[in-house]
Amino acid sequence: MPTSIFRELALVQTREMFRDLKTLFLSVLYPFVILAIFMFVGAVTPKSPGGPNIQALSIAMTLFLCVGSFGFFGLAVPLVAMRERGTLRLLSTTPLRRATLLASQVPGRAAVAAGQIVVIVAIGLGMGAVTLANVAMLLAACLLGLVLFASLGYLVGGRAPSSESTSTVTAIGLVVLMFAGGLVFPLSGLPAAVGAVARFLPTTYLGDMLRHAALGTPAQYAPLLGVGVVLAYAAVFAAIAVRTFRWDAGERA
Amino acid sequence: MSVLETAVSVDGLVKTYGKVTAVDGVDLDIYAGEIFGLLGPNGAGKSTTIETLVGLRTPGGGQVRVLGLDPGDDRAGLREMVTIQPQEAAMFPTQTVTETLRLWAALHTGSRAPEEIMRALDLDGSRDVQVRRLSGGQRQRLLVATAMISRPRLMILDEPSTGLDPNARDALWEAIRDCRASGSTVLLSTHAMEEAHALCDRLAIVDHGKVVACGAPDDLIRKHAPYQEITFTSGAAERWDDLSDLPGVSHVATEPAGGGTRVAVQTSEPDTVLRAVLTGRDGVRDVQTHDGGLGAVFRALTGRTFD
Numbered sequence: 346m347p348t349s350i351f352r353e354l355a356l357v358q359t360r361e362m363f364r365d366l367k368t369l370f371l372s373v374l375y376p377f378v379i380l381a382i383f384m385f386v387g388a389v390t391p392k393s394p395g396g397p398n399i400q401a402l403s404i405a406m407t408l409f410l411c412v413g414s415f416g417f418f419g420l421a422v423p424l425v426a427m428r429e430r431g432t433l434r435l436l437s438t439t440p441l442r443r444a445t446l447l448a449s450q451v452p453g454r455a456a457v458a459a460g461q462i463v464v465i466v467a468i469g470l471g472m473g474a475v476t477l478a479n480v481a482m483l484l485a486a487c488l489l490g491l492v493l494f495a496s497l498g499y500l501v502g503g504r505a506p507s508s509e510s511t512s513t514v515t516a517i518g519l520v521v522l523m524f525a526g527g528l529v530f531p532l533s534g535l536p537a538a539v540g541a542v543a544r545f546l547p548t549t550y551l552g553d554m555l556r557h558a559a560l561g562t563p564a565q566y567a568p569l570l571g572v573g574v575v576l577a578y579a580a581v582f583a584a585i586a587v588r589t590f591r592w593d594a595g596e597r598a
Numbered sequence: 599m600s601v602l603e604t605a606v607s608v609d610g611l612v613k614t615y616g617k618v619t620a621v622d623g624v625d626l627d628i629y630a631g632e633i634f635g636l637l638g639p640n641g642a643g644k645s646t647t648i649e650t651l652v653g654l655r656t657p658g659g660g661q662v663r664v665l666g667l668d669p670g671d672d673r674a675g676l677r678e679m680v681t682i683q684p685q686e687a688a689m690f691p692t693q694t695v696t697e698t699l700r701l702w703a704a705l706h707t708g709s710r711a712p713e714e715i716m717r718a719l720d721l722d723g724s725r726d727v728q729v730r731r732l733s734g735g736q737r738q739r740l741l742v743a744t745a746m747i748s749r750p751r752l753m754i755l756d757e758p759s760t761g762l763d764p765n766a767r768d769a770l771w772e773a774i775r776d777c778r779a780s781g782s783t784v785l786l787s788t789h790a791m792e793e794a795h796a797l798c799d800r801l802a803i804v805d806h807g808k809v810v811a812c813g814a815p816d817d818l819i820r821k822h823a824p825y826q827e828i829t830f831t832s833g834a835a836e837r838w839d840d841l842s843d844l845p846g847v848s849h850v851a852t853e854p855a856g857g858g859t860r861v862a863v864q865t866s867e868p869d870t871v872l873r874a875v876l877t878g879r880d881g882v883r884d885v886q887t888h889d890g891g892l893g894a895v896f897r898a899l900t901g902r903t904f905d
Contacts, residue, residue, distance in 0.1 A: 353704040357690055357697065364692035364728070430688040435744070438652050438684075439705040440677045593654070 351445050359453025361423065371418040371512075372454060376411040376461050380468070383407060397560055400474035402529070404465060405559035408487055409523050409552060411461050416494025417501065417515035419454035424502030425511045428594055437592035447499060447590075455491065462487045469559070479558050486554040489575045493547055496582035503590035528552030532565065547578035603630040605665060605752055605783040606651060612659035613646050613807075620646040622807035623660070628785055629800075630751075633778050636787040637794040637892065638804035644787035645685055647804070648756050651785070652682045665751055678706070681745040682754040691730035695721055695740055698729060699747060706748030715743045718773040720766060734761040742770065746777060753777055755786040759793055771797050791892040803896055810899045815892060823894035826868040826887055831858050833881040838863075844870055864890070 362372050383406060387399035424447075427433045436446065466483055469475030475483065505511045523529060525539055526549035532540045543549045550571040557564035564571070606628035613621040621643040628634040636644040649655045650662060653669040653676065662668065667675050689698050699712035716722050719739045724732060732740065738761050745753050755774070759767045774797060778784055788794050794801050795815045802812040811818055825848060832838070838861050841850050846867030852859050858881070865871045868887055875882055890897075897903055 349704045353701045357693055357701055360697070361690055361692050427690075430691075431684075431686050432688050432690060434654065435684065435687040435689070436705075438654065438677060438680075438682050439702070440674075441705055 350441060351449055354441070354445065354449035355452045358423070358450050362419070362453055362457070368418075368423065371414065371422070373457055373461070375414055375418065376407055376465065379410050380404075380407040380465060397562070398474060400472055401469065401559045401561075402556075404469035404474050405552075405555040406523060406528060407465050408462060408483070408559070409490065409528055409548075409555055410519060411458060411465060412487055412490030412494050412551075413519040413522070415454060415458040415491055416496075416498030417519060418512070419458065420450050420495060420498035421502030421505070421515060422508050422512050423450065424499070425505045426508040428591070429506065429508050431593075434593040443587075443590055443592075451495070458491060475559055476561065479561060482558040483555070486551065486558050489554070489572060490551050493551060493575050493579045493582075496579040496586060499586035500582045500589070503586045506594050522546065522548040523552065525549070526552035527565070528556055547575045550574045604628070604663075605630040606634075606785065607663045608647070608651075608660065609662075610660035611647060611650060611657055611662060613643070613650060613655065614658050619807055621650070624804070624807070624809055626802055626809065626812070628783065630783050631778065631781065632799040633774065633784040633786070633797055635794045635798035635801035636785070636804050637789070637791070637798075637801050637896075638787075639789055642804040643807035644804055645756050648682070648754055648785065648787055649684060651754060652676065652680055654682075654684065679751040680754065681706075681748055681750040681752075683741045683745040683756060683758060685756045685760075687741060689729050689737075689740065689744070692728050694726050694728055695732070695736075696725045698740060699743060702744040702747050706750075709748045710746070712747070715747045718746070718769070718776065719743050720769045735763060735766055738762060739766060739770065742773075746773065749780065750782055752783045752785065755784065757787055757789070759788065759790065767793075791896075795892055801892075803892070803899065805896075805900050811895065818895050819889055819891065822898045823890040825864050825866045825890060825894075827890055827894075828863045828865065828868055828871050828875070828885070828887050829861065830875060830885040831855055831860050831883050832879070833858050836879065836881070841871065841874060844874055846870060 362368050380403060383403035384400065387403055390399065462484065466475060466480060470477065470480070501511060501515060525535070525543050526546055527535065527543060532543055532549070535543070550566055553565045554568070554571050556562060604627050606626060608624055608626040611621050611624040612619070624643065624647055636647065638644055646655060650657050651664050651669055653673040656670060664676055665679055669676055693701070695716065696712055699715060703709035703712055716725055719742060721736065721739055721743065724736050729737065729740065738758070742755060742758050745755060758774070759770055762770060771793070774784055774786070786797070798815060800812065800814050802809045803818070804810070811822060813821070836859060838850060838852060838859070841847055841863055844865070844867070847863060847865045849864040851862045863871050872885070872887070875885065893903065
């Protein structure tokens with residue numbers, strides 16, 4: 346990969362994230378707004394005996410949304426916006442390679458996501474919601490989440506034609522995946538049909554790891570199984586994304 | 599006689615979109631080192647032809663060779679040597695002019711310095727302005743600058759002067775001539791007769807997806823519109839029908855203008871007409887003589903105007 350092209354493009358992509366208010370909010374501030382809402386809801390909800398630690402659950406949910414928004418709002422939506430505007434079409438006439446383009450999105454956004462994860466975990470520690478012993482496991486689960494959602498983000502961003510609809514659909518999809526995967530409520534408490542489908546979703550295994558690491562409750566799946574499923578899905582999503590990626594939105598008269 | 603190296607060869611290019619035929623059998627040979635123009639009205643098939651040359655569109659029929667390569671099969675090879683300023687394109691909105699050019703310079707080896715290209719296209723004053731805050735003309739020049747910065751062997755510009763004021767347009771023309779002088783071949787599309795005549799060594803006139811004439815601008819004028827147009831203003835009461843009877847006159851048109859009549863005479867014998875107009879008639883003013891230009895060539899070949 347030519348270093349100077351990668352460097353210049355990575356700088357461009359990072360500046361794009363920080364200079365546009367909407368992108369800045371979705372990429373940088375969104376998880377903290379969500380965390381504040383979760384914490385507020387947790388604070389005003391009467392505690393039920395035997396219920397989960399709401400603060401720890403809030404940390405797990407926020408981390409899930411954080412790694413999800415890295416893939417969807419950090420990678421997919423900007424990629425779709427570039428296609429929509431015609432920037433990718435213009436770049437396709439230059440020697441820029443597809444791999445360089447996609448890789449250039451990562452440094453700035455991954456740095457932001459890593460910073461967000463560290464701050465969220467630190468907040469959890471500060472509030473006593475997360476124990477020091479579980480931090481390594483929590484960070485490892487987040488790393489897996491970043492890999493999974495990066496591949497999913499490239500899969501979605503590689504073809505979708507409209508940044509508005511991508512933004513809306515992925516925002517809703519992310520919340521649905523969070524609930525359907527048993528992160529908020531254990532799978533045993535969800536309808537059987539949801540549970541049956543959820544077992545085939547990689548986000549279910551990711552959610553299980555986050556819940557286990559944050560709340561300290563027993564994991565539903567063996568750690569190695571979870572890691573294997575998430576990485577396998579990530580590899581499949583990435584392979585499909587590479588094959589289906591499009592520089593432009595198709596030929597028009 | 600020197601043998602001209604062919605930079606672009608298009609043979610029977612066809613492109614259809616559903617039932618619409620955008621390009622209908624275009625043949626072109628563009629020689630290395632020349633500025634070649636595609637002149638035609640909107641919808642004539644210029645952009646489709648141009649974008650097919652860089653692989654942005656797939657031909658429906660015919661053959662295309664660009665610098666000896668097939669744009670469909672050897673697109674990667676062409677990207678190193680060919681740049682394009684398409685009509686439909688956008689850059690990164692929050693990057694400044696300098697940042698944008700720095701990126702495009704990095705995309706190619708042996709690029710010109712961003713400062714040099716900014717000077718050439720009069721973008722110095724907006725070097726720190728973000729793309730989203732540029733005027734239409736500035737954005738157009740920046741887009742052209744991204745095509746120029748890499749010293750390409752072939753530079754393709756699709757309507758490059760759109761939205762430019764006369765000063766910016768002159769700077770653009772000068773920069774395009776400089777590119778030719780430094781060895782680039784330039785292909786540009788335009789619907790401006792003046793631009794085609796002033797800038798192009800040769801051009802193809804395109805209409806309804808076909809090339810209706812091809813050659814040097816002056817040769818095309820001599821061949822297809824070999825007459826002069828004489829215009830003048832006279833008093834309102836004056837009648838000029840008799841000019842039609844003069845030898846060489848092919849057309850006389852009159853229209854009211856400022857309390858008088860504006861007369862336009864098309865003739866292959868301008869001296870005879872001038873003598874008839876200026877002898878024994880009072881009140882004739884604003885006499886001008888000029889050739890019909892490329893507009894007359896287009897009219898002669900298609901029976902229509904496209905201004």
